[in-house]
Amino acid sequence: MTLPLLEVENLQTHFATPAGLVKAVDGVSFTVASGEVLGLVGESGSGKSITGFSLLGLLDPPGEVVGGSVRFKGEDLLSLDATRKRQIRGNRIAMIFQDPMMTLNPVLSIGTQMMETVQAHANVSRSEARQRSRDALGKVGIPSPEERLDAYPHEFSGGMRQRVAIAIALLHGPDLIIADEPTTALDVTIQSQILAQVQQLCLELGMGLIWISHDLGVVAGLAHKVAVMYAGRIVEQGPVDQVLDHSRHPYTQGLIASTPMANRRGVPLHQIPGSAPSPLKRPEGCSFRPRCARATEACLVAPDISAHHGHEWRCFHPLGAET
């Protein structure tokens, strides 16, 4: 087997807040191979975005990675010095954010920002940089890219801005893209256009992709592997069909059952009782315990990972039989 592109092991990110220690990411492990799409799913506060930020060292204080390792092509990202980190970020690994205005500077033209990115990592002339920027805009489906290079971010619609952000991420043909809810703010038809684009690029360029989302439907359509996060931990992960059709963790199953589906019209939806625990007061042991119908005393201790053919879950009382 070839070496995975990205190997995250036991990642721990903590926030020392005045109110107490928040273990936003509490021992997360996963891998992404080249050309593979990993869907990282969870509800708000589950730590999915912080996981993405931790990989690239984009945390603001008091956030801090306190443990674990992130190996990208064998190199440990967490122990790199600033120079090397800069060489990798935006070059070999790129990130797309939910709000493209976070990526774009409102007072510079798109072309200026893109050329700056090109020249930050490649020793090329201005005309060459402009050429590459134009090609990247064309690749993400922006009409008349040459003229649009001179436009400013506010002259683009939301969907177009997100395309520009994706074009910037693609400038150096990265090996891995981390996308943090990039289509959540967009309309359905525009979301589909972006998904189509990303999907095609992944196929063409063989990039690895981490798609962070709360939307199981989008992830089901796009990802090869799914990891479900709850209260800072991955409670279940594996191939998309395994996780969604043969869920082992009660939380995964609850999430799926509470999503409206065509064949359950008008029937009351399954409810997961209660709500997600505050990150300051997580229940001991399995964090899902207070909301779980299968919980017993055994769940007072945090369950370890059980695995079967690449399908992993953290539960003492998993659903379903071995398949």
Added chain:
Amino acid sequence: MNRREPPLAQAVNISKRFQKNTDFAERAAIALGAMSAPAVVHALDGVNLEIRRGEVVGLVGESGCGKSTLGRIIAGMLPATEGTVLRDGEDISTLKGRRRRALRLRTQIIFQDPMSSLNPRRRVGDIIGEAPRFHGLVDKAGQTKLVAELLETVGLQPEMAQRFPHQFSGGQRQRIGIARALAVNPDFLVCDESIAALDVSIQAQIINLFMELRQRLGLTLLFISHDLSVVQHISDRVVIMYLGRVVESAPVDRIFDHPNHPYTRALLDEIPRIDRRNRRFSTIRGEIPSPVNPPKGCHFHPRCPHAFDRCRVERPALRNVHDGHESACHLNDLPPQQQPPRRENTDETL
């Protein structure tokens, strides 16, 4: 049901245009040609909508299509530029005084963001109890009792009346918003993206609550949402809007099994669903045009794969294509052999 009973609410040929107010200096500048006239946003353009008693109508569309504006006009929160809103057959704009107030109480609206629609400085008991008290529905002693009952109705504990909004989670806050709307005994709720801001597991709880309340209190709902799977779950009838116009309207099963309008078909194809794996995403091209300068003819024609000459000049009328199923598309006038094939929810996979 008596067939001649007027619909609970009816929007007749509603148009709404938004325009920035100009002051004297600006008007002078415009007259002298030193400034261009402010842009007019055509939010709604001749919309008809009928809501029958006891029905749940899902109003669907993408941002800027006018669905929220229509909801607010039907609820009487915004005046229409043209057209009338009838409530039980009466024009709401001609009513005055006590009758007008009484009628207004019977329609309540529930907003998307529960935090921005609840006063952070007031206790939940006051937030819920203020309106019934003001309108003389209860006295001071009755208020406490009513608030306790309402909190139980929406699945909260009566003791919570003493707390402030920030002490609740998002889902609980939405329950408070619902309790406040129910406090004045409405028979009609306008839910404007009421669950869009909630997490999946909390969404399910609130959807179930709406369905339970509808049964128990005999409510009529106008459920405004961009999320087709939620609308499919909760609605009896679905109305699809695009850029200020209704393009299709039909009973829920009919619209999902036999969508007629090319826009509806595209929307249905795009719904992300858990059971659609490894999809090849494909989609209608182009952007949603600006409502400041909408395209001529059929608003959808620049993005429509089947558009022909007539679509570019003539606005298609909403007309019956099947029992209770209306669609505004010129394709329906073509002979059957010239109509594009109707894809029935086929999935392309990789």
